[in-house]
Amino acid sequence: MKLYGFFNSSASYRVRIALNLKGIDAEHAGVNIRSGAHRDEAYTGINPAALVPALDDDGFRLGQSLAIIDYLDRKYPQPQLIPDEPQLRARVWEFSTLIACDLHPLNNLRVLRYLQQDLGLDEAQKNQWYAHWISDGLSKAETLLRQHGGGAWCFGDAPTLADCCLIPQLANARRMQCDLSPYPTLTRIEAHALAHPAFRSAAPEHQPDFSA
Numbered sequence: 322m323k324l325y326g327f328f329n330s331s332a333s334y335r336v337r338i339a340l341n342l343k344g345i346d347a348e349h350a351g352v353n354i355r356s357g358a359h360r361d362e363a364y365t366g367i368n369p370a371a372l373v374p375a376l377d378d379d380g381f382r383l384g385q386s387l388a389i390i391d392y393l394d395r396k397y398p399q400p401q402l403i404p405d406e407p408q409l410r411a412r413v414w415e416f417s418t419l420i421a422c423d424l425h426p427l428n429n430l431r432v433l434r435y436l437q438q439d440l441g442l443d444e445a446q447k448n449q450w451y452a453h454w455i456s457d458g459l460s461k462a463e464t465l466l467r468q469h470g471g472g473a474w475c476f477g478d479a480p481t482l483a484d485c486c487l488i489p490q491l492a493n494a495r496r497m498q499c500d501l502s503p504y505p506t507l508t509r510i511e512a513h514a515l516a517h518p519a520f521r522s523a524a525p526e527h528q529p530d531f532s533a
């Protein structure tokens with residue numbers, strides 16, 4: 322199995338966590354999104370969306386981090402990351418898609434570059450955009466977990482897809498020096514997760530293509 326990704330891509334980071342939790346030793350294939358390698362034909366032939374990550378499981382190629390984690394969860398059911406119980410499952414999806422569909426796309430590299438290169442925003446304005454959407458998304462995530470979460474992880478006493486989405490998003494926010502003090506529930510879960518080897522070794526700084 323091979324995972325195409327980039328060290329500080331949070332969508333790749335989600336899948337690395339899931340692979341680690343399941344004890345799957347996937348080969349790492351670095352795709353440098355800063356230099357535009359994800360738009361090269363060599364990669365768009367693998368993932369037509371021209372985004373990382375993509376999984377290659379013995380010739381079965383799949384993009385979209387949440388689809389990849391769902392696939393892994395079906396194929397390697399232990400530990401289970403997407404619960405069966407209908408209401409818990411729905412909560413996990415609600416939280417995960419808040420991060421992955423509502424928050425993350427607004428702050429993606431191509432969006433930030435478009436703001437600067439095409440619309441002429443300066444660095445401070447771009448950072449303001451970033452911080453605005455982080456604060457909007459994380460405050461909703463914090464409220465959701467205060468209302469419906471509980472336990473050491475987002476939902477209970479074992480990690481789920483929700484934790485795979487949360488931790489990379491917080492890493493992005495920290496990298497962009499966003500204030501995380503308004504989100505004590507999220508940062509408590511983050512501290513717990515980062516003590517877990519599967520989460521720690523999935524972090525950007527531990528990837529073979531890491532560069533400062």
Ligand SMILES: N[C@@H](CCC(=O)N[C@@H](CS)C(=O)NCC(=O)O)C(=O)O
Nearest residue numbers: 330331332372373385386429430431
């Ligand atoms: N919905 C996709 C999002 C993937 C995505 O946005 N990946 C980012 C890195 S985290 C990317 O490839 N960005 C390149 C760009 O914006 O040009 C998923 O979950 O896999």
